[in-house]
Amino acid sequence: MSDHAKQSLPHLRTRNDHSTELAEDYVEAIAEIAASHGSCRVVDLAKHFGVSHVTVNRTVGRLQNEGLVKTEPYKPVGLTAKGARLAVRCRERHEIVYQFLLAIGVDPQTAAIDAEGIEHHVSPATLRCFVNWSKTNASIS
Amino acid sequence: MSDHAKQSLPHLRTRNDHSTELAEDYVEAIAEIAASHGSCRVVDLAKHFGVSHVTVNRTVGRLQNEGLVKTEPYKPVGLTAKGARLAVRCRERHEIVYQFLLAIGVDPQTAAIDAEGIEHHVSPATLRCFVNWSKTNASIS
């Protein structure tokens, strides 16, 4: 590989992470809201993310095209099998990142905020290291 | 604060992080390239980030409007005092995140890639925890 290709590789990965970030947060939120409220409405997602219902509407439409969510006009938003699988993976990863931040001494509120952005940039290899160190610290304390 | 405001706070922070991410990466790259090559040209940045020179051009123009970089037509790209200060902070934070990932056992290549995305979502409080744990692990090994 050329020198500048090595330099640009991290940025390419970061841009790719961002292109899938919204889908990951949406399926995770839809699963959570559906579990706690019985169903997930557009307005629930708008409140959850702090955006207008219009933004939610367009995003849900795109996720439906990608086969992650299923919805009909004026009906709740649900996950496809594919979307539900992605939601589980994202929920697990999110929880690992959050628990890891707690384990190294970050306060819960800051950990919750930082984890929401960090989670999408944590590769499987780094995630394994997070799990190990959370275990280690848990056994210490 | 209302319940859903608490829920949306992390996402608001993440969106804010992303709005400043490009500026942070650019000033950091301009400082590095200028230090190693003597001057930083548009084409250097294009290679560094793996994007076209057009994208670099527009971004540099926006950063100039924000008072972070200084450039003239067909001349190298330089940092203002404000941009140089931001570059130092970003470089330090980037290095802390990278060294922390190494300290918890992530391989160097993965650490370099993940750090490029993670750095922008690490709050000062979390950064302090990273520093502490890097020190601890350094004294152990």
Place this chain on the structure above:
DNA sequence: ACAGAATTGTAGCCACAGCTACAATCTACA
């Protein structure tokens, strides 16, 4: 049943960040 409130959908605006194609300028070498 129906009026008003809540929810959802649509039209159209913006900024950002990527791109190709082409024009202009500068640099280096024959």
Place this chain on the structure above:
DNA sequence: TGTAGATTGTAGCTGTGGCTACAATTCTGT
């Protein structure tokens, strides 16, 4: 000194993700 190649600038396209304003639909309480 010219000119070919490298570099930079410009025009204009795309997709994404935010918004307001307004329309349509559904839900709810009297």
